[in-house]
Amino acid sequence: xxxxxxxRDRTGKKGVALPKGPTRRKSVSEKLPRTKKKIKVPPELxxxxxxxxPIIAPSSELPWESKATFNPSAIFGDGKVHLIYRAxxxxxxxxxxxxxSKDGFTIDYKSSHPAYYQKAPVADKKTAILIPxxxxxxxxxxxxxxxxxxxxxxxxxxxxxxxxWNSIRIxxxxxxxxxxxxxxxxxxxxxxxxxxxxxxxxxxxFPEKINGKYAILHGISPKIMVEYVAxxxxxxxxxxxxxxxxxxxxxxxxxxxxxxxxxxxxxxxxYGWLVLYHAMDVDDPNRYKIGAMLLDLSDPTNVLVRxxxxxxxxxxxxENEGWKSGVVYACGAVATDDGFLFVYYGGADxxxxxxxxxxxxxxxxxxxxGSAKISRKGGRKQ
Numbered sequence: 001x002x003x004x005x006x007x008r009d010r011t012g013k014k015g016v017a018l019p020k021g022p023t024r025r026k027s028v029s030e031k032l033p034r035t036k037k038k039i040k041v042p043p044e045l046x047x048x049x050x051x052x053x054p055i056i057a058p059s060s061e062l063p064w065e066s067k068a069t070f071n072p073s074a075i076f077g078d079g080k081v082h083l084i085y086r087a088x089x090x091x092x093x094x095x096x097x098x099x100x101s102k103d104g105f106t107i108d109y110k111s112s113h114p115a116y117y118q119k120a121p122v123a124d125k126k127t128a129i130l131i132p133x134x135x136x137x138x139x140x141x142x143x144x145x146x147x148x149x150x151x152x153x154x155x156x157x158x159x160x161x162x163x164x165w166n167s168i169r170i171x172x173x174x175x176x177x178x179x180x181x182x183x184x185x186x187x188x189x190x191x192x193x194x195x196x197x198x199x200x201x202x203x204x205x206f207p208e209k210i211n212g213k214y215a216i217l218h219g220i221s222p223k224i225m226v227e228y229v230a231x232x233x234x235x236x237x238x239x240x241x242x243x244x245x246x247x248x249x250x251x252x253x254x255x256x257x258x259x260x261x262x263x264x265x266x267x268x269x270x271y272g273w274l275v276l277y278h279a280m281d282v283d284d285p286n287r288y289k290i291g292a293m294l295l296d297l298s299d300p301t302n303v304l305v306r307x308x309x310x311x312x313x314x315x316x317x318x319e320n321e322g323w324k325s326g327v328v329y330a331c332g333a334v335a336t337d338d339g340f341l342f343v344y345y346g347g348a349d350x351x352x353x354x355x356x357x358x359x360x361x362x363x364x365x366x367x368x369x370g371s372a373k374i375s376r377k378g379g380r381k382q
Contacts, residue, residue, distance in 0.1 A: 041309040044365040047290070047343055047355035050105050054318050054351035056085060056097075064089040064114055065097055068323060070346030072099075073148040073264065074332030075155065078181050080108075081334055083344060084115060084146045084157065085352050093117075094142030094162070098183065104334070104342045105354060115185055118143045118161060118171070143171070145331055149205040149265045153177045156232070158216075160201045161192070170194040170203045170218075172235060194218075195240040202261030202278075203241075207268065211298065217266065218243045220277055221250070221259040224301040250279060255310050256291050257282045263290060264333035264343070271363050272297055272304050276330055276343065279310075287326040289313045290345070292366055305370035312345070312355055322348025335359055 056069045065087035072085035080100045087097045098115035099107050144160040154174050161171040173190040193216070194200040206215040214232055218241055219225035227241045250257040256279030263276035272294035279291055289310035296302035314326045325348060332344035341359045346352060 041311065042365045042369050044358070044361040045292075045307065045309065045311055045369065047312045047357050049316065049353065049355045052105070053316070053353040054347060055101075055105065055107050055354055056083075056099060056110065056352035058087075058350065062089070062112060064091075064095055066090055067092075068350045069097060069352055070322075070349050071145045071329050071331045072344040072346065072352045073146045073157070074334050074342070074344045075148045075150040076334040076336065077150055077177060080181075081342065082148075082181065083332065083352070084148055086144055086146065086346070087114070092140040094144050096143055096146055096159075099352075104336070104340070104356070111183060115183070116143060116146075116157070116173075116187060118190060145201065145329075147204045147265055147331055149207050150177065151205075151207060155180045156205050157187075158193075158203050158205055161190070167196070168199045168201065169196065170200050170241075172205075172232070174232075191235045191237050193235045193239075193241055194243065198243075198245065200243055200245075202263075203243075204262050204265040206266050206273070206300070210300065215300065216241060217262055217275070217300065220262055220275075224295065224303060226300050250282075251306075254308070255279070255281045255284075255289060256306075260288065263330040263345075266295070266300070267333060267335050267341075268297070269294075269335075269359075269363055271367060273300050274335075274341075274363070276311075276333060278329060287314055288329055290328055290330055290343070292362075293370075294363075294366065305367055307366055308369060308371050311357075312343070314347070316347070318351050318353065319347040322350030324349040328353075 058066055058069050060066050066089045068088040070086055072083045074081055074083050080102055081104050083099045084096050087095050095114040096116040097111060099110040102108055141162045144162055146157050146159045149156045153176060155177055156174045158170055158172050161169050169192045171190040172193050173187045175187045179186045203216060203218045213228040213230055216227045218227055225243060250259040258280040260278040260280060263278055266273040266275050275293050275295055277291050278288050280288060290312040291307045292311050293306035294304040296304055312328050314320060314328045319328050320326055327348050328345050330343050330345035334342050339359050341357045341362055343355050
């Protein structure tokens, strides 16, 4: 994938150059008073937004994505970035759309039909207890917030399955890479990998085996939790990962004092597994932010370092003018061969956006400026 040619941005300062765009609207942070002083982030660690964001928006011409297109996942293969994103249309059922890009920024192709559709099981509303749950709309259930992982020649997808009433579980499916890129949507039947009667979100599959086994990261609160299995076929609808219900407990006196969950699937680097995650500050509520941490390659329950500052905050208008204000929510990230980190995220639960950083300076700055000491505060319910 072609990288930006220059290492200077439009202001002439050192950074990642992006294509020029129209005059930018003032960000929300420029127009509104803040409840908390903005944290200064090292420039190498701060993700740089694409000036033409959003790159995917709802379309009135496509009924299945007429209301929202957001929370994209991504893999890199066949020389392109492939995106699967959540979409909500006239039926208020969440489905997944497909798009691809050669340069990581510009959408060269977007399918006019859903790439994946899970018909939500019908809950017995006479006996089932209603869960007070709303995640970007989609009141009639479906699949939410996909996480893609490419292993060998197969694409695995974990996602949140909601029945529209009382069941929020993690489902897994897969498809061959050749079928995926050819849009032959021959997905395997989904299986649930989280137990019934529990609420879980934000699980991701590592892109390679660890110590000879597949690894699933299924929680970062109250601690890093990883499940190992010899074969993913073990999940047959009767075996589940027994995870701890997220407490929301974060890091004391920090921007991430309320942890929300993992973002994209981990990226392997020579320094450790790069994991992006979502968090909030109890003193700056209702603003989802993105942070970064490095986990040990052989024991990913061991946090080597985490960012002392968010790498992306919801400051732009398209991150605040949607179904949920103050949200940057990343489900996809790819590291390119030419040394760039592309992060794909949903803005305000409505649109798809992308931000980028040079990977090596990003990692070195994370290590030098981050914190290796873990000082957690008490848990908080989500």
